[in-house]
Amino acid sequence: MEEFRSLRESAVGYMQEIRQLLSREGETYQEYVCVLQQMEQKLSSDAFDVLIVGEFSSGKTTLINGILGKAMLPTHISPTTAVINIIRYSAQESARLIFRSAQEQMVPVDALADYITSLSETADARAREIDHVILGFPSPFCRNGVRLVDTPGLNSMHEDHERATMEYLPRGSAGIMAISALQFMSKSQREYLECFRSYMGKMFFLITMVDQMDEDDDFEENEDYFRETLAEVLQRPPDEIKLYPVNAKAAEAGACEGSGLAAFLRDFEAFLTADRLAQEMLSIPVQRVSDYVRQYIAQKQLEMNAVSVPYAEFERRVQEALPQRYAIEQEQILVRGRMSAGVLSCKSRILHHMEYAYRELVQDAAEFVQAYAGDIKQDLSGDLQRFLKKRTVAFSQTVDTYVQREYAALMSELQMASLQLNTMVQDYQKGLGIENVTELNLSDRVIITNDEATLGGIGVAGVVAAVLASVLGPIGVVAAVAASFFGLDSVRQHIIKIGRRNVLQDISAHVRRDLLAHEGSFRRRLADDLDSADAKLLQQLEDSYQEPLRAIERTLTRIRCEQQEAEQDAAWRRSALAADLSCAKQLAERLVHVTRGVAADGGR
Ligand SMILES: Nc1nc2c(ncn2[C@@H]2O[C@H](COP(=O)(O)OP(=O)(O)OP(=O)(O)O)[C@@H](O)[C@H]2O)c(=O)[nH]1
Ligand SMILES: [Mg+2]
Numbered sequence: 001m002e003e004f005r006s007l008r009e010s011a012v013g014y015m016q017e018i019r020q021l022l023s024r025e026g027e028t029y030q031e032y033v034c035v036l037q038q039m040e041q042k043l044s045s046d047a048f049d050v051l052i053v054g055e056f057s058s059g060k061t062t063l064i065n066g067i068l069g070k071a072m073l074p075t076h077i078s079p080t081t082a083v084i085n086i087i088r089y090s091a092q093e094s095a096r097l098i099f100r101s102a103q104e105q106m107v108p109v110d111a112l113a114d115y116i117t118s119l120s121e122t123a124d125a126r127a128r129e130i131d132h133v134i135l136g137f138p139s140p141f142c143r144n145g146v147r148l149v150d151t152p153g154l155n156s157m158h159e160d161h162e163r164a165t166m167e168y169l170p171r172g173s174a175g176i177m178a179i180s181a182l183q184f185m186s187k188s189q190r191e192y193l194e195c196f197r198s199y200m201g202k203m204f205f206l207i208t209m210v211d212q213m214d215e216d217d218d219f220e221e222n223e224d225y226f227r228e229t230l231a232e233v234l235q236r237p238p239d240e241i242k243l244y245p246v247n248a249k250a251a252e253a254g255a256c257e258g259s260g261l262a263a264f265l266r267d268f269e270a271f272l273t274a275d276r277l278a279q280e281m282l283s284i285p286v287q288r289v290s291d292y293v294r295q296y297i298a299q300k301q302l303e304m305n306a307v308s309v310p311y312a313e314f315e316r317r318v319q320e321a322l323p324q325r326y327a328i329e330q331e332q333i334l335v336r337g338r339m340s341a342g343v344l345s346c347k348s349r350i351l352h353h354m355e356y357a358y359r360e361l362v363q364d365a366a367e368f369v370q371a372y373a374g375d376i377k378q379d380l381s382g383d384l385q386r387f388l389k390k391r392t393v394a395f396s397q398t399v400d401t402y403v404q405r406e407y408a409a410l411m412s413e414l415q416m417a418s419l420q421l422n423t424m425v426q427d428y429q430k431g432l433g434i435e436n437v438t439e440l441n442l443s444d445r446v447i448i449t450n451d452e453a454t455l456g457g458i459g460v461a462g463v464v465a466a467v468l469a470s471v472l473g474p475i476g477v478v479a480a481v482a483a484s485f486f487g488l489d490s491v492r493q494h495i496i497k498i499g500r501r502n503v504l505q506d507i508s509a510h511v512r513r514d515l516l517a518h519e520g521s522f523r524r525r526l527a528d529d530l531d532s533a534d535a536k537l538l539q540q541l542e543d544s545y546q547e548p549l550r551a552i553e554r555t556l557t558r559i560r561c562e563q564q565e566a567e568q569d570a571a572w573r574r575s576a577l578a579a580d581l582s583c584a585k586q587l588a589e590r591l592v593h594v595t596r597g598v599a600a601d602g603g604r
């Protein structure tokens with residue numbers, strides 16, 4: 001633990017140093033300066049904030065009430081929690097409102113709904129004035145500096161809720177993501193999760209509302225799918241992902257053991273006492289500081305380059321490299337053309353295959369009826385529905401597999417094309433003499449290193465992300481649409497109406513007709529989905545192809561500006577830049593030791 005403390009002190013020291021360097025640059029790094037400040041505060045204090053995050057109405061507050069063993073905080077089916085609620089240990093229950101104006105006010109705990117929620121207009125208006133609430137509660141969970149933080153829900157129509165939560169993220173040491181089993185991992189949830197991960201070392205996944213799932217489509221049926229989906233977003237092997245299914249409502253009502261919450265509480269306790277905790281706390285901030293230092297170095301290197309090359313020489317290089325630029329643009333036009341044709345034929349193959357698989361499904365259903373051996377009036381409609389539900393899953397999987405395969409083929413073609421383009425872009429940069437310094441958008445998460453030009457990587461990374469995002473679109477819909485088609489009410493009516501003679505042939509023909517009648521609209525839905533996935537893919541392709549050239553353009557403009565300024569006081573600027581650069585490089589080197597220390601020590 002001593003070693004952890006000294007590592008932590010060094011990390012905070014580095015944060016302060018880099019923050020001072022960045023502050024000198026004015027607005028450019030303002031956002032980073034704020035994040036660094038929050039991380040310093042987090043690491044310097046002994047508080048350990050566990051953030052409960054997730055989309056609105058996913059059961060976050062209900063979970064907290066479950067953990068506390070009392071319905072202390074207000075919950076509701078509509079967006080509720082409007083401010084950050086920090087719960088810390090205290091022998092007495094208490095609630096202190098901290099206003100944006102920094103004023104404070106104690107309120108009775110049972111009046112909280114009137115201050116911190118969006119449940120009424122008055123409460124909502126009051127909540128807008130409040131920055132956060134500090135609640136005292138005698139919960140064993142909050143001993144030893146652990147604070148439970150309930151956050152306003154994401155993705156509701158209240159933008160201020162989302163802002164409050166996002167601003168608080170850098171202070172979280174660990175996170176609990178509440179995901180409703182009824183709305184598992186929508187696209188927005190994936191994006192939020194990626195964002196949470198970049199701030200919090202440790203995340204727990206609590207799947208709420210499991211008590212609301214269908215009896216024959218319950219948590220166990222879906223567990224593998226949930227796990228694999230999360231594993232994919234987190235880029236970890238599925239068996240490393242632990243899910244905690246809970247009935248938060250039952251836990252809130254006091255039935256902790258039967259609710260599933262107890263399993264989470266046991267693991268959380270073990271996590272808090274494990275050595276790894278310290279490591280989790282340090283690794284993300286240290287990684288972030290290293291990123292910032294690298295970006296700063298790249299920026300300074302750029303300025304240094306600008307003041308080192310004579311203006312005429314620089315313009316000559318730009319002119320000489322023009323043919324390379326045209327070649328890149330020509331190649332991009334060719335690739336765009338090939339990709340547009342590729343997505344079209346990919347779509348028609350998928351639809352063709354879907355039709356084939358659908359007909360097979362219809363045939364199977366018809367045969368199922370034909371060979372039916374039970375009591376027609378009593379059982380057939382129920383049995384048929386169950387059969388179709390199961391068979392639909394197989395159908396969805398077939399279509400999914402096909403979609404995946406087609407897009408994977410597209411992706412590998414794209415990768416080849418991107419690699420070729422990246423090489424051309426790198427050569428172009430070399431021609432310009434700016435290969436290691438091209439200025440990238442600072443908000444871009446792609447890391448810039450000073451010994452390796454990673455600009456080339458952006459094209460491929462962008463394209464791969466685009467393809468993956470597009471592939472994921474249609475798949476969920478295939479299953480959802482298929483499930484909604486097979487209510488078979490008309491068949492049920494038919495079974496009730498029909499006489500005994502030739503009855504199975506008749507019903508079988510009816511089933512066939514009924515299902516085939518749905519094929520058109522099913523095909524349309526899938527086609528629409530593929531269209532929008534394709535449009536997105538092509539748009540993202542366009543964006544990721546344009547970005548490198550735009551980045552180069554920005555660099556050139558910047559170099560020109562720097563050169564004009566530099567002409568005036570060249571000697572002084574050079575020495576100031578050299579000093580900034582050497583300071584940042586030393587910081588980067590020392591940081592490597594902390595990073596190694598964190599990895600090796602594990603905080604013991
Ligand atoms: N049956 C059941 N209901 C739940 C469960 N979890 C939450 N609920 C209910 O779902 C609704 C929303 O729960 P909240 O705890 O307010 O959700 P939240 O995520 O805090 O919502 P916001 O504060 O708006 O972000 C409430 O009516 C809860 O009673 C659960 O596991 N099972
Ligand atoms: Mg809430």
